[in-house]
């Protein structure tokens with residue numbers, strides 16, 4: 194069971210507390226979305242889960258294992274951020290292969306996995322291209338493909354669609370929902386787009402000034418917002 198548990202998680206930069214006492218349980222296979230205004234701590238929280246940012250206090254457990262001090266590479270998480278960060282000198286195929294090559298997978302296993310991933314994300318025809326020969330949406334699909342190559346138990350997405358234009362965003366949203374359905378992984382996804390949050394999430398976590406303001410299903414938050422702030426954010430009538 195790939196679940197993620199945050200117990201009194203804290204982050205301070207210098208003397209400033211950015212996140213205070215975050216308690217949250219994310220179940221196996223759940224699609225959880227962090228929303229909140231800019232600066233509320235969404236990215237920092239995601240980076241802490243991903244092992245890219247040291248934890249200042251509290252406990253982070255993945256599958257009941259305490260991972261506070263475990264390196265990002267050893268947490269087997271797939272990460273996709275707003276800036277695609279594909280390797281510019283490598284082809285799409287080489288970009289996809291990279292995480293498995295690092296994990297010392299065999300050639301045949303890598304080829305099979307590339308074929309499967311490329312077909313899932315409909316990027317088969319792009320395998321020999323370099324990132325600069327791709328559109329924004331294609332690049333983002335490749336980045337997602339690369340993140341799923343090692344079949345991570347948990348995916349972390351930080352505003353993966355925010356650089357795309359509206360049409361593409363809608364298409365990619367549908368694709369991400371499909372991916373979650375097919376792979377059944379736990380997804381932790383940051384966005385400031387209400388529509389994305391309301392349509393994709395099983396559970397929405399609303400952050401405000403480094404605290405959790407409310408956690409609930411889109412339906413709960415819409416119909417029973419805990420505060421005016423949540424109502425305003427979710428766009429419910431209260």
Ligand code: ADP
Pocket residue numbers: 206211229230231232233234235236237238
């Ligand atoms: P969000 O993703 O919700 O916009 P962030 O997690 O990026 O918010 O930032 C939360 C707060 O932490 C902000 O006030 C930001 O300025 C601060 N912060 C983020 N990274 C650092 C850092 N490396 N050093 C100091 N402050 C930081």
Ligand code: MG
Pocket residue numbers: 235236237
């Ligand atoms: Mg952010």
